[in-house]
Amino acid sequence: MSSDVAAPAKRGAEKPYHHGDLRNGLLEAARTILEEQSLEALTLRAVARKAGVSHAAPYRHFPNHESLLVELGVEGFGELKRDLSEAARAPGSESDRIANIGAAYMRFVVRRPALARLMFGAQLPHRDRFAELGAAADSVGTEIGDALSDPNLGLAVWSAVHGLAMLVLENVIDLGQRRAGLHVLPSRAEILLRSLFSTKRD
Numbered sequence: 001m002s003s004d005v006a007a008p009a010k011r012g013a014e015k016p017y018h019h020g021d022l023r024n025g026l027l028e029a030a031r032t033i034l035e036e037q038s039l040e041a042l043t044l045r046a047v048a049r050k051a052g053v054s055h056a057a058p059y060r061h062f063p064n065h066e067s068l069l070v071e072l073g074v075e076g077f078g079e080l081k082r083d084l085s086e087a088a089r090a091p092g093s094e095s096d097r098i099a100n101i102g103a104a105y106m107r108f109v110v111r112r113p114a115l116a117r118l119m120f121g122a123q124l125p126h127r128d129r130f131a132e133l134g135a136a137a138d139s140v141g142t143e144i145g146d147a148l149s150d151p152n153l154g155l156a157v158w159s160a161v162h163g164l165a166m167l168v169l170e171n172v173i174d175l176g177q178r179r180a181g182l183h184v185l186p187s188r189a190e191i192l193l194r195s196l197f198s199t200k201r202d
Helices: 022-036 044-051 065-088 094-111 113-120 131-147 151-169 182-197
Strands: none
Touching: 022 044, 022 065, 022 113, 044 065, 065 094, 065 113, 065 131, 094 113, 094 131, 094 151, 094 182, 113 151, 131 151, 151 182
C-alpha cells in the first residue's frame, strides 16, 4: 500500500488531506499546529496525525523535519514581502512609507508570532544550506529598499522595525500591549519609526 494513503479516519480528526494533494495537506496541518500550538509541537509525526495520514507519508515530500521548517519559513517570507509591498504602495511621503512598512511588519509579527520566531530564530541553524530560504529572506530587504529607493535606508528601517518586533514578541519591552492588547503595536511602531527616521525632505 502506498505510504501516502490516508489512515482510517479517527473520531475528532480534523481536515484530512484530499487524495492527490498530500503536500498541501501536510503544509496546512503544519501551519495549524504552528499557529495553534507551538513550534515545539511541530513534528513530522504530529503533522501526519493532523493531516490524517500514515506516519510515513510526510517523508514523500519532506525528507526530514528541517526541510518542513524551511518550507514554512520560505512561505512566511513570501507572505511578509507581500504585506510590505502593499503597505509601501500607499501614497505619502518617505516618512509615511517608512511608517506604513513598520506597521505592516508589526502586524505580520502579531498575526504570525510562531512563524516569525521560526523565520528568524535558531530553529533553522543551517540556513546556508537552503538557497531558497536565503533568497526569500533577501527579498524582504530588497522590497523595503526598493520601496524607499535607497537600499541602505531600507536595511536601516528593516533592522529597526525587526528589532522592535522581536523585543515585543519576547515580551522584553512593553509598548502598551500588556494592558491594551497586541492591536496597539502597529500604531506604536509607526510613531517610533517616524521619530527615528524623520527627515526634512518630507
